[in-house]
Amino acid sequence: MGWPQIIVLLVxxxxxxxxxxxxxxxxxxxxxxxxxxxxxxxPLFVVLHAxxxxxxxxxxxxxxxxxxGWLVLxxxxxxxxxxxxxxxxxxxxxxxxxLPGAPLVRRGPFLWVRHPNYLIVAGELAVLPLxxxxxxxxxxFTILNIxxxxxxxxxxxxxxxxxxxxSPAGSTAx
Numbered sequence: 001m002g003w004p005q006i007i008v009l010l011v012x013x014x015x016x017x018x019x020x021x022x023x024x025x026x027x028x029x030x031x032x033x034x035x036x037x038x039x040x041x042x043p044l045f046v047v048l049h050a051x052x053x054x055x056x057x058x059x060x061x062x063x064x065x066x067x068x069g070w071l072v073l074x075x076x077x078x079x080x081x082x083x084x085x086x087x088x089x090x091x092x093x094x095x096x097x098x099l100p101g102a103p104l105v106r107r108g109p110f111l112w113v114r115h116p117n118y119l120i121v122a123g124e125l126a127v128l129p130l131x132x133x134x135x136x137x138x139x140x141f142t143i144l145n146i147x148x149x150x151x152x153x154x155x156x157x158x159x160x161x162x163x164x165x166x167s168p169a170g171s172t173a174x
Contacts, residue, residue: 001062002061002062002063002064003062003066004056004057004060004061004062004064004066004132004133005057005060005062007066007071007128007131007132008053008056008057008060008128008132009057011053011128012053014078015049015053018085018094019094021085021092022092022093022094022095025090025091025092025093025097026093026095026097028090029090029091029093029097029099030097032099033099033100034097034098034099034100034102035097035098035100036095036096036097037096037098037155037156037158037159038095038096038151038152038155038156038159039095039096041148041151041152041155042094042095044148045094045148045152048141048144048145048148051141052125052137052141055134055137055140055141056128056129056132056134056137059134059137060132060133060134064132064133065133066131066132066133067130067131067132067133070127070128070130070131071131073123073127073131074124074127074128074131077120077123077124077127080109080116080120081117081120081124083108083109083116084108084109084116084117084120086108087105087107087108087109087110088105089105091105096152096155096156096159098159098160098162098163100162100163101163102163103163104160104163115153115156118149118152118153121145121149122142122145122149125138125141125142125145126138126139126141126142129141
């Protein structure tokens, strides 16, 4: 096992820790009356991300040098990921859970981007393989992620539409 595998294991450990937070937040939100929508596609994301990590772990030769510039960019993406999670606080989950009447988060990266986490994930799926010298995996998993993310954003937008405040004209505000 070389540096590429160690890096992938560290990312996997990070994701498992995040899942613990997401599950806790999901339980709390559901107990408060929130509802999950779009659950049918969730296993596809699990397969995509687990497959991405497994492919990187198995396909990358242990003695391959790590591309430091790409790795630095990946670390910056992790900082963005933490910023998203911190900004959403108790509302952050890996599922689409909507609590009726709860205000939409309008702080952190959500001040500038509607779905910052999906941009970060798209970057991660490409950047980590590039850091490990696996450009074909970067392309493959980026392409596989596109239809799933588009579908998920559509479902999430429908769920969030009910929580948008009405503008003075009576239509939903952006």
